[in-house]
Amino acid sequence: MESSASSACQTDQASAVDDIPLAAPGQNPEKDPENGDGSKNAKAISFFHPTLKDTRIRAYRLWAVTVLALGVFIIAVLSLYWGVLYAVYDRLPNITVWIVDFDAKTAPYDTITPIIGPFITKEFSQLKPALVDNLGWTIKPANEFDNDPMRVRQGVYYEKAHAAIIINSNATALLKAAVNQGNSSYDPTGAAQVIYNTARDQTTLTTYILPALLDTLFPILSHFGAQWASMLDRNSSTQNVFRTPQAVNPAIGFSFIDLRPFNPPTATPSISIGLIYLIIISFFSFSFLMPIHGLFIQPRGHPPVRTWHLFTWRIFSSIMAYFFLALCYSLISLAFQIPFSNNPAPTNVGAMNPNAYGKGSFVVYWMLNFVGMGALGLPCENMAMILGQPYSSLWLILWVITNVATSFYTLDLASDFYHWGRAWPLNRIVNGSRTILFDTRSTIGIDFGVLFAWVAVSIIIFPFADYIMKWRLSRQVKQDKK
Structure with missing residues (x-):
C-alpha cells in the first residue's frame, strides 16, 4: 500500500513538473513573460512593471477610443432629448387659441349694440405679446361655428385648437341690465369663457398656455374697466350702479372651463x-x-x-x-x-x-x-x-x-x-x-x-x-x- 501511494505521488509530481512551462534564461519561471500573471503561485506585480508596458499602451489606447466613442454617442443621443425643447418660444404660435365673439349675435340679444365683444376682439387684434406669451391668438367669426358656443368647445375637444376664449352672446346685455336696473346678482365672470383641455397635455397647458392666458387677459380686463368707467361717467341714467359695484369694477371677467381635468x-x-x-x-x-x-x-x-x-x-x-x-x-x-x-x-x-x-x-x-x-x-x-x-x-x-x-x-x-x-x-x-x-x-x-x-x-x-x-x-x- 505504501509503495503504491509513493508511486502515485511521484507520478503526480512528475506530471506537475511537465506542466510547468520552461522559462528562458534569466526569466523567473513562476511568471508569464507576456501577461505577468504566471501560475497560481506567481507573485503579483505592479501595474507599472516593465513587463506590462505593451499591455498598458494597448489598454490606454482602447480606453481612449472607448471613452471617445461613448462621448460622441452621449452628445448625439442626448441632443435629441434636449433639442425637443430648444425652439419652444419660436414655435409658441403653433399653440392655437381661438377668440370667438358671440356678443349680441343671436336673438334675443341681437337688438343690443355690443360693447364687450368688439372691445376684446379689438384688443387681441392689436396685441403685441411678449415672447413667452406669443401663442397663436386667432380671431374666429361666430358664424364659422353657426353662432353656437358649444361648437367652439367641441373644436377644443377635438384638438383643432389648444384653447378658446368665448365672449357670450348676452355679455353686453347682462352688463347693461346690471347698471341700469341694479341687478345685485350680476356675475362678471358670465361675460366670457376660457375653454381648455388639461388632459390633452397637462405639461404644455400649465407651463405655457395658462400663464400666457393670464398675462394677456388681466391687462384686457384692466383696459376695459377704464373705458367702461368713462362711459358710465358720461351716462347720468346709470345711478343704480351703486347697487351693483361689481358691474363697475371689474365689470367683466372670465369663467375657466376645463373640459377634461387631469385627475387623479x-x-x-x-x-x-x-x-x-x-x-x-x-x-x-x-x-x-x-x-x-x-x-x-x-x-x-x-x-x-x-x-x-x-x-x-x-x-x-x-x-x-x-x-x-x-x-x-x-x-x-x-x-x-x-x-x-x-x-x-x-x-x-x-x-x-x-x-x-x-x-x-x-x-x-x-x-x-x-x-x-x-x-x-x-x-x-x-x-x-x-x-x-x-x-x-x-x-x-x-x-x-x-x-x-x-x-x-x-x-x-x-x-x-x-x-x-x-x-x-x-x-x-x-x-x-x-x-x-x-x-x-x-x-x-x-x-x-x-x-x-x-x-x-x-x-x-x-x-x-x-x-x-x-x-x-x-x-x-x-x-x-x-
Whole structure:
C-alpha cells in the first residue's frame, strides 16, 4: 500500500513538473513573460512593471477610443432629448387659441349694440405679446361655428385648437341690465369663457398656455374697466350702479372651463414617467427568457429543434410574457384607484375622470400596454441579437431617449425634425392612454395600428437578427480558437 501511494505521488509530481512551462534564461519561471500573471503561485506585480508596458499602451489606447466613442454617442443621443425643447418660444404660435365673439349675435340679444365683444376682439387684434406669451391668438367669426358656443368647445375637444376664449352672446346685455336696473346678482365672470383641455397635455397647458392666458387677459380686463368707467361717467341714467359695484369694477371677467381635468395625480406615471419602465421591462425580459430558449437551442439530451419551430416558440413565448407583464403593469394603476369604470362624457361638457370605454376601459388599457410592450420589446430583442453586449445597452439608451423625447412633450412645440416621433411606439401608447383614462379625442385605431405595425415588422426581422447573432457568435468562436 505504501509503495503504491509513493508511486502515485511521484507520478503526480512528475506530471506537475511537465506542466510547468520552461522559462528562458534569466526569466523567473513562476511568471508569464507576456501577461505577468504566471501560475497560481506567481507573485503579483505592479501595474507599472516593465513587463506590462505593451499591455498598458494597448489598454490606454482602447480606453481612449472607448471613452471617445461613448462621448460622441452621449452628445448625439442626448441632443435629441434636449433639442425637443430648444425652439419652444419660436414655435409658441403653433399653440392655437381661438377668440370667438358671440356678443349680441343671436336673438334675443341681437337688438343690443355690443360693447364687450368688439372691445376684446379689438384688443387681441392689436396685441403685441411678449415672447413667452406669443401663442397663436386667432380671431374666429361666430358664424364659422353657426353662432353656437358649444361648437367652439367641441373644436377644443377635438384638438383643432389648444384653447378658446368665448365672449357670450348676452355679455353686453347682462352688463347693461346690471347698471341700469341694479341687478345685485350680476356675475362678471358670465361675460366670457376660457375653454381648455388639461388632459390633452397637462405639461404644455400649465407651463405655457395658462400663464400666457393670464398675462394677456388681466391687462384686457384692466383696459376695459377704464373705458367702461368713462362711459358710465358720461351716462347720468346709470345711478343704480351703486347697487351693483361689481358691474363697475371689474365689470367683466372670465369663467375657466376645463373640459377634461387631469385627475387623479396618480395618473401621471400612466402617461409619462411610468412608461419608461415599460420599455425597460420589455428590454430585460429578453435576458430572463434567453436561458429558457437555450434549453431548445443547445441539443443536450435531445435532437436539434427545427429552426422555424424554434422561431415560433421564441416569438410566442415573448408575446405571452408581454401579455402577463402588461397585466401586472396595468394592475398598478388600478390598485392606486385610477378610475376605469366611469362613463364617457359629451365632448362639449367639462367632466371629471370620464373613461372612453366605460366599464371596459381597463381591458382596453391592458391591451394597449400589451401591444405596446410588443412594439417596444420585440425591436429590443432583435437589436440585442444583432449587436450583442455591450452595444445592446447603447441601443436601450437610444430607444428610451427617442421614445421619451417624442412622447412626453407636445410635438407642436418641437421642430419639424421630430415629426417622426408620431410613429414611435411610446407616442401612441401615451395618446391611447389619455383617451382611455380621460376620454380625450380618440385616435385609438391609429394608436393600435402603429403598435401592431411595429410588432409585425419586428417579427419579420426576427429570423435575420437570429442569423446575424449566430454568425457573430461563430466568428467569435473561431477567433478565440486562433
